[in-house]
Amino acid sequence: MADAVRDAGELCRLLELPAALAAEAERATGGFPLLVPRPYLSRMQPGNAEDPLLLQVLPGPGERLRGEAFCDDPVGEADSTQEGGVLWKYRSRLLMVTTGLCAVHCRFCFRRHFPYGDAEATPARWQPALDRLAAEPSVHEVILSGGDPLSLSEAGLLPLLESLDAIPHLRRLRIHTRLPVMIPQRVTEELLDLLRQRRLTTVVVLHLNHPAEIDAAVAAAITRLVEAGLPVLQQGVLLRRVNDSVEVLAQLYERLVDLRVLPYYLHQLDRVSGAAEFEVPEAVGLRLIEELRRRLPGYAVPRYVRETAGAPSKTLLA
Numbered sequence: 001m002a003d004a005v006r007d008a009g010e011l012c013r014l015l016e017l018p019a020a021l022a023a024e025a026e027r028a029t030g031g032f033p034l035l036v037p038r039p040y041l042s043r044m045q046p047g048n049a050e051d052p053l054l055l056q057v058l059p060g061p062g063e064r065l066r067g068e069a070f071c072d073d074p075v076g077e078a079d080s081t082q083e084g085g086v087l088w089k090y091r092s093r094l095l096m097v098t099t100g101l102c103a104v105h106c107r108f109c110f111r112r113h114f115p116y117g118d119a120e121a122t123p124a125r126w127q128p129a130l131d132r133l134a135a136e137p138s139v140h141e142v143i144l145s146g147g148d149p150l151s152l153s154e155a156g157l158l159p160l161l162e163s164l165d166a167i168p169h170l171r172r173l174r175i176h177t178r179l180p181v182m183i184p185q186r187v188t189e190e191l192l193d194l195l196r197q198r199r200l201t202t203v204v205v206l207h208l209n210h211p212a213e214i215d216a217a218v219a220a221a222i223t224r225l226v227e228a229g230l231p232v233l234q235q236g237v238l239l240r241r242v243n244d245s246v247e248v249l250a251q252l253y254e255r256l257v258d259l260r261v262l263p264y265y266l267h268q269l270d271r272v273s274g275a276a277e278f279e280v281p282e283a284v285g286l287r288l289i290e291e292l293r294r295r296l297p298g299y300a301v302p303r304y305v306r307e308t309a310g311a312p313s314k315t316l317l318a
């Protein structure tokens with residue numbers, strides 16, 4: 001992570017792209033700086049300003065579009081965030097913002113304006129969340145999110161996971177992460193041991209949006225997770241110019257299923273300010289899903305969902 005590219009000029013030089021793109025990116029970043037890990041960069045095609053991986057990370061003029069329906073907190077998290085980074089919106093499962101750190105800054109991220117400074121990853125900081133969990137016997141599952149929980153070291157994760165294991169009514173631990181995709185070397189034997197040794201049934205949900213995100217190293221990292229006995233699911237976001245085509249999505253889902261990963265959710269973009277250029281109309285998403293159902297086995301087609309502030313679950317679109 002320390003080695004990641006943080007400078008638009010360097011990114012454009014490495015990818016043989018015009019300097020004008022870098023200048024535009026610098027004007028567009030706002031408070032959410034460019035961040036691209038090198039293993040991810042290595043999968044981008046030099047000279048291609050429309051590369052679907054590049055589009056996810058390079059700030060563009062579109063970020064300054066101010067769509068009317070777009071705001072800083074599109075899914076109403078500020079109102080539901082409690083002490084210790086707890087987000088409890090759905091019955092029986094509670095989400096913990098474990099850390100503000102990610103291995104990448106995705107330009108469409110719905111938490112791009114989240115007050116991560118308040119979400120420092122320290123045991124003391126988590127204590128209110130652990131107390132809350134211990135006091136809520138109706139919660140059976142804890143979801144570690146962020147930021148990216150796997151941006152914590154094994155030594156940082158261990159005390160948290162041990163405390164969660166010790167809460168008797170908890171049954172499952174879910175880890176939402178993009179790190180194995182960004183830096184596949186993150187899936188170390190030590191991490192696998194840590195996950196294998198849990199009392200809680202541990203489920204991993206990988207965030208992936210495009211088949212070109214899966215090179216041999218990512219495929220190997222995914223296989224290590226699967227062979228450690230962990231259920232591995234995938235979620236992604238429907239993104240204009242990145243994956244709003246039936247060919248791209250079909251390729252992604254087939255590749256995942258071949259790797260023994262089941263597609264879980266395809267998210268309609270949350271209307272976060274800065275991300276308007278990524279929006280695909282719902283009607284287009286519905287047609288894509290319909291066509292995917294014709295082409296792929298049922299288990300290879302994810303649920304197409306939208307997050308609605310105040311709703312008791314994700315809203316199923318198809």
Ligand SMILES: *Cc1c(COP(=O)(O)O)cnc(C)c1O
Nearest residue numbers: 087088089090093094095143314
């Ligand atoms: C998406 C989400 C969950 C998990 O929902 P599932 O439908 O169980 O995957 C839980 N809490 C919050 C705050 C969420 O945004």
Ligand code: SF4
Nearest residue numbers: 102105106109147178
């Ligand atoms: S990895 Fe996830 S949380 Fe981090 S910037 Fe990307 S979308 Fe946002």
